[in-house]
Amino acid sequence: xxxxxxxxxxxxxxxxxxxxxxxxxxxxxxxxxxxxxxxxxxxxxxxxxxxxxxxxxxxxxxxxxxxxxxxxxxxxxxxxxxxxxxxxxxxxxxxxxxxxxxxxxxxxxxxxxxxxxxxxxxxxxxxxxxxxxxxxxxxxxxxxxxxxxxxxxxxxxxxxxxxxxxxxxxxxxxxxx
Numbered sequence: 001x002x003x004x005x006x007x008x009x010x011x012x013x014x015x016x017x018x019x020x021x022x023x024x025x026x027x028x029x030x031x032x033x034x035x036x037x038x039x040x041x042x043x044x045x046x047x048x049x050x051x052x053x054x055x056x057x058x059x060x061x062x063x064x065x066x067x068x069x070x071x072x073x074x075x076x077x078x079x080x081x082x083x084x085x086x087x088x089x090x091x092x093x094x095x096x097x098x099x100x101x102x103x104x105x106x107x108x109x110x111x112x113x114x115x116x117x118x119x120x121x122x123x124x125x126x127x128x129x130x131x132x133x134x135x136x137x138x139x140x141x142x143x144x145x146x147x148x149x150x151x152x153x154x155x156x157x158x159x160x161x162x163x164x165x166x167x168x169x170x171x172x173x174x175x176x177x
Contacts, residue, residue, distance in 0.1 A: 006080065009089065
């Protein structure tokens with residue numbers, strides 16, 4: 001959870017319910033496949049151990065169906081549209097602390113998006129913003145956590161991921177999702 005760049009069509013307008021943006025998750029196909037697999041395993045008496053394996057359902061879950069345990073099956077209307085790749089020509093920055101709402105307009109390039117975010121003081125975390133270079137580095141990575149404690153200093157995930165020294169393989173202490 002934090003910030004995530006999403007590829008969208010040039011004419012994409014995020015839906016609203018009156019004046020408010022409607023939060024949308026990303027990745028419907030992946031999430032529905034996960035939910036269906038977990039539901040099947042539940043019917044076999046197993047649940048995920050969250051480490052890639054399965055463990056028996058505990059006695060306190062007996063008699064409960066999977067939806068009662070994990071919530072209802074994902075609904076397509078709660079997710080971003082699944083456009084064909086060739087239609088995903090533009091970029092938009094989303095906050096993912098809720099289900100996902102845009103914090104920028106749709107832009108043609110990563111550079112334009114980074115420039116808009118920096119020039120408009122877009123929130124990288126709480127009241128913190130980020131530089132053009134940090135936003136551009138984060139856009140190249142695709143996403144960033146909300147914040148991280150690096151060297152005893154709280155900073156936005158955008159600043160951490162946008163740091164030229166950052167690599168996904170590096171162990172960063174105290175990342176706050």
